[in-house]
Amino acid sequence: MDVEFRIRRFDGEKSYWQTFNIPVKRGMTVLEGLYYIKENLDGSLTFRASCRMAICGSCAVKINGKPRLACETQILEIGNSLEVEPLDNFKVIKDLVTDFEGFFKKHEAVKPYLIRKDDNYEEPVELIQSPKELHAYYDFTLCVKCGACYSVCPAAATRDDYLGPAAITAAYRFNADSRDEGEKIRLALVCGDNGVWRCHFAAECSEVCPKQIDPAKAVQKIRFKSAIETIKSIFR
Amino acid sequence: MVMWQKWFSVKGKSLFSIAFSLHRLTGVVLTIYLCMHLAYLTSIRMGKEVFESFIATTVTPQFLIFDILLVLAGIYHGVNGLRLILHEFGLTYESRKSILYVSVAIVLIVWLIASYRMYTFVMGV
Numbered sequence: 001m002d003v004e005f006r007i008r009r010f011d012g013e014k015s016y017w018q019t020f021n022i023p024v025k026r027g028m029t030v031l032e033g034l035y036y037i038k039e040n041l042d043g044s045l046t047f048r049a050s051c052r053m054a055i056c057g058s059c060a061v062k063i064n065g066k067p068r069l070a071c072e073t074q075i076l077e078i079g080n081s082l083e084v085e086p087l088d089n090f091k092v093i094k095d096l097v098t099d100f101e102g103f104f105k106k107h108e109a110v111k112p113y114l115i116r117k118d119d120n121y122e123e124p125v126e127l128i129q130s131p132k133e134l135h136a137y138y139d140f141t142l143c144v145k146c147g148a149c150y151s152v153c154p155a156a157a158t159r160d161d162y163l164g165p166a167a168i169t170a171a172y173r174f175n176a177d178s179r180d181e182g183e184k185i186r187l188a189l190v191c192g193d194n195g196v197w198r199c200h201f202a203a204e205c206s207e208v209c210p211k212q213i214d215p216a217k218a219v220q221k222i223r224f225k226s227a228i229e230t231i232k233s234i235f236r
Numbered sequence: 237m238v239m240w241q242k243w244f245s246v247k248g249k250s251l252f253s254i255a256f257s258l259h260r261l262t263g264v265v266l267t268i269y270l271c272m273h274l275a276y277l278t279s280i281r282m283g284k285e286v287f288e289s290f291i292a293t294t295v296t297p298q299f300l301i302f303d304i305l306l307v308l309a310g311i312y313h314g315v316n317g318l319r320l321i322l323h324e325f326g327l328t329y330e331s332r333k334s335i336l337y338v339s340v341a342i343v344l345i346v347w348l349i350a351s352y353r354m355y356t357f358v359m360g361v
Binding site (some may be wrong): 064152157207223224 | 247248249250252253255263320324325326329332
């Protein structure tokens with residue numbers, strides 16, 4: 001069966017649509033379709049991919065208007081005509097490749113690692129955690145930083161310095177970790193007007209997340225915490 | 237596609253994005269209406285006759301459709317705003333789909349009742 005791939009391309013100067021017809025077998029993914037085009041029809045087609053198993057998050061693209069991981073989206077589940085575009089809210093470098101530098105800088109800015117006062121790398125100690133404590137944040141560890149949430153966020157679309165759902169989710173993941181002691185540091189970083197207060201709860205981030213992480217929930221949880229801390233600070 | 241055009245694009249969007257876009261659009265409509273409403277009320281400073289002539293122009297069957305649409309915008313903005321406040325307090329986001337459907341149902345019911353009351357008032361039936 002032949003399937004039509006309409007791909008939004010960008011050559012550094014102009015953006016245009018190009019159509020390819022490719023033979024598709026049952027189970028074939030969009031990423032395999034892109035590789036077929038690159039290897040057989042047009043070697044100049046550029047896209048980003050790595051693990052091919054929905055772990056690395058590299059291959060997120062817009063397929064028929066919705067951001068998805070190309071490696072886990074089967075072509076025949078979509079239909080016999082596909083439109084593939086680069087993610088919104090990111091600068092396009094070439095074809096389907098977008099610039100993630102700012103996205104990763106925002107992620108780094110929220111200190112996405114355990115902060116402890118008793119760090120001792122000479123004599124490390126095991127940090128005990130109960131299953132209940134693990135489940136408080138486990139879902140949020142599944143983020144693959146694919147940028148799908150950021151690409152659909154209307155708050156990110158209208159303000160470049162907004163941290164975005166992925167970075168705030170990373171902050172929440174560590175704040176909710178019972179081993180962490182850096183909650184106040186992270187709250188100060190994400191509770192500004194370019195952080196949680198910029199969110200308008202369109203909730204589209206949770207709708208498109210390929211890992212079903214629910215970033216909107218993490219943003220609202222931190223926002224509520226931020227409100228409580230602000231009220232408390234008035235009475236201190 | 238420029239930003240405002242994206243507000244009207246529904247391709248690939250979930251109901252939440254559509255609800256968000258409608259919230260913004262109704263917000264703009266209500267802001268414009270508020271300015272017009274204040275200007276309208278200020279006309280009373282020019283005399284009772286001027287104000288009553290405005291009333292005679294706008295409270296008419298010809299204007300009823302605009303009033304009904306304005307009420308829809310107001311009810312939608314209010315009910316959807318309450319839904320957002322609920323979620324932004326960190327509550328019920330797991331049930332957000334059901335709550336969105338319930339909000340839309342409330343909007344439609346209240347709007348239909350309000351429209352009927354306005355229709356009977358303006359048409360005198």
